Amino acid sequence: MATAQGVGTPLVAPEVEGAAPEQRRGVQEQRLRRLVDRLLAAGGLQGERLRACGVERGEDVSLDQLHLLPLVSKEDFWDSYPFGLRSAPAEDVVCVHGSSGTLGRPTLVAYTAHDVDVWAQVMARALGGAGVTRRSFVHCSYGYGMFTGGLGVHHGATRLGATVLPVSSGATDRQLRLLLDLRPDVLCCTPSYAIYLGEAFASTGITAEQLSLRVGVFGAEPWTEEMRQGVERLLGLRALNIYGLTEIIGPGVACESLDSGGLLNIAEDHFYPEVVGPDGQPLADGQPGELVFTTLTKTGTPLLRYRTGDVAALHGPAAGSARTLRRMSRVLGRTDDMLVIRGVNVFPSEVEAVLLADARVAPHYLIVEDRRDRSRPELRIAVEPRDPQDDSAALEHDLTAALHARLGLSCIVRVLPPDHIPRAETGKARRLVRWDYGVVPLPGLE
Numbered sequence: 001m002a003t004a005q006g007v008g009t010p011l012v013a014p015e016v017e018g019a020a021p022e023q024r025r026g027v028q029e030q031r032l033r034r035l036v037d038r039l040l041a042a043g044g045l046q047g048e049r050l051r052a053c054g055v056e057r058g059e060d061v062s063l064d065q066l067h068l069l070p071l072v073s074k075e076d077f078w079d080s081y082p083f084g085l086r087s088a089p090a091e092d093v094v095c096v097h098g099s100s101g102t103l104g105r106p107t108l109v110a111y112t113a114h115d116v117d118v119w120a121q122v123m124a125r126a127l128g129g130a131g132v133t134r135r136s137f138v139h140c141s142y143g144y145g146m147f148t149g150g151l152g153v154h155h156g157a158t159r160l161g162a163t164v165l166p167v168s169s170g171a172t173d174r175q176l177r178l179l180l181d182l183r184p185d186v187l188c189c190t191p192s193y194a195i196y197l198g199e200a201f202a203s204t205g206i207t208a209e210q211l212s213l214r215v216g217v218f219g220a221e222p223w224t225e226e227m228r229q230g231v232e233r234l235l236g237l238r239a240l241n242i243y244g245l246t247e248i249i250g251p252g253v254a255c256e257s258l259d260s261g262g263l264l265n266i267a268e269d270h271f272y273p274e275v276v277g278p279d280g281q282p283l284a285d286g287q288p289g290e291l292v293f294t295t296l297t298k299t300g301t302p303l304l305r306y307r308t309g310d311v312a313a314l315h316g317p318a319a320g321s322a323r324t325l326r327r328m329s330r331v332l333g334r335t336d337d338m339l340v341i342r343g344v345n346v347f348p349s350e351v352e353a354v355l356l357a358d359a360r361v362a363p364h365y366l367i368v369e370d371r372r373d374r375s376r377p378e379l380r381i382a383v384e385p386r387d388p389q390d391d392s393a394a395l396e397h398d399l400t401a402a403l404h405a406r407l408g409l410s411c412i413v414r415v416l417p418p419d420h421i422p423r424a425e426t427g428k429a430r431r432l433v434r435w436d437y438g439v440v441p442l443p444g445l446e
């Protein structure tokens with residue numbers, strides 16, 4: 001794969017990442033039409049829905065009219081479990097990945113060799129934008145297995161020619177040893193695990209300056225700017241955000257580059273983005289709404305207008321950057337995670353931003369939506385102090401006031417002893433729990 005020096009960081013595939021937007025749009029439209037032809041030929045649920053709205057062939061659709069085509073959702077995956085949305089013949093499938101999903105039901109996605117190749121390309125581009133090169137050593141602590149994190153990074157790093165250590169998640173002591181001995185320059189894992197590793201180093205007296213890490217590519221779960229600062233401080237690296245979901249491909253749908261101004265470059269030549277409001281109508285750039293992706297090139301489980309449930313805003317390319325790709329904001333929340341507390345809409349990420357803006361708060365918290373009395377739900381928030389000697393009562397008072405000022409809502413804040421809030425050593429951090437009945441989900445939070 002060619003490498004060219006762009007403004008800021010090198011482009012891995014300059015002919016696509018740096019293409020003129022109108023030229024890219026032509027490619028996207030052509031790919032959209034071929035996708036529609038594939039879906040019609042496969043004759044599954046998506047093909048039937050297209051026919052029902054009068055589409056008989058790819059030529060009948062255009063990007064301008066995309067918003068008139070039917071959406072597909074997680075429920076469609078469940079209803080057609082295990083492989084009802086597959087479009088390729090079974091013999092063309094080379095692997096299957098899955099996610100347990102927020103409601104615990106598995107979502108299975110079949111990949112062809114072509115899909116794995118696309119995945120390696122977009123992941124190579126994502127890592128390249130973070131400054132990863134053939135000379136890099138990538139410590140990959142995302143889980144390997146059906147989860148797409150480990151293998152997604154792995155495909156991209158090997159495509160770039162970097163060295164990747166497939167250490168996977170867990171066994172933290174061994175991870176610390178390898179981070180010290182092999183001196184990797186790149187760390188890939190969830191942001192909460194990055195914090196976990198950083199704190200584990202700090203507890204053994206090892207400082208960020210003693211580590212070799214230069215950049216981290218963190219994602220798979222929501223995190224805020226405040227969390228980014230915490231990770232960067234703990235590990236002494238530049239922390240970048242990577243986004244993706246199994247249904248679309250895995251990590252690599254969008255990723256920050258060193259020069260993308262805090263937004264994530266979308267691999268839009270493969271995954272066409274839209275943001276829609278609650279009525280399914282497209283929203284203008286800059287307006288947050290539900291992200292919808294169309295997999296323009298996938299063949300195993302191609303999706304037309306997949307509703308992700310993730311809330312973000314779209315933006316144009318970064319001014320002056322060699323990358324001409326459209327960008328998205330960080331994920332602000334999920335449509336199913338939006339809490340409505342006594343009429344006030346709250347995303348957990350807004351709570352995180354308030355908590356972690358206070359230097360006395362450690363980057364571990366749990367939000368409990370107490371719904372035992374449906375007529376008067378409460379937000380109960382558990383935090384831990386950085387310094388156990390701190391005055392807990394003062395911290396509780398100040399956080400309650402800060403949350404009220406930001407959200408317009410009275411919350412119940414409890415400062416709990418260090419190490420009281422469960423950490424995720426493997427998998428994704430659980431920051432939000434719903435309390436409908438029974439005992440309190442976390443002792444001390446009554």
Ligand code: DLL
Binds near residue numbers: 250
């Ligand atoms: O989490 C893929 C991935 C792996 C992305 C490694 C980045 C790094 P799933 O397990 O299917 O796939 O979960 C997808 O995770 O719909 C979002 O709600 C959430 N998510 C993923 N990345 C981010 C992020 C992988 N950077 C679901 N910020 C998505 C916030 C994220 N949420």
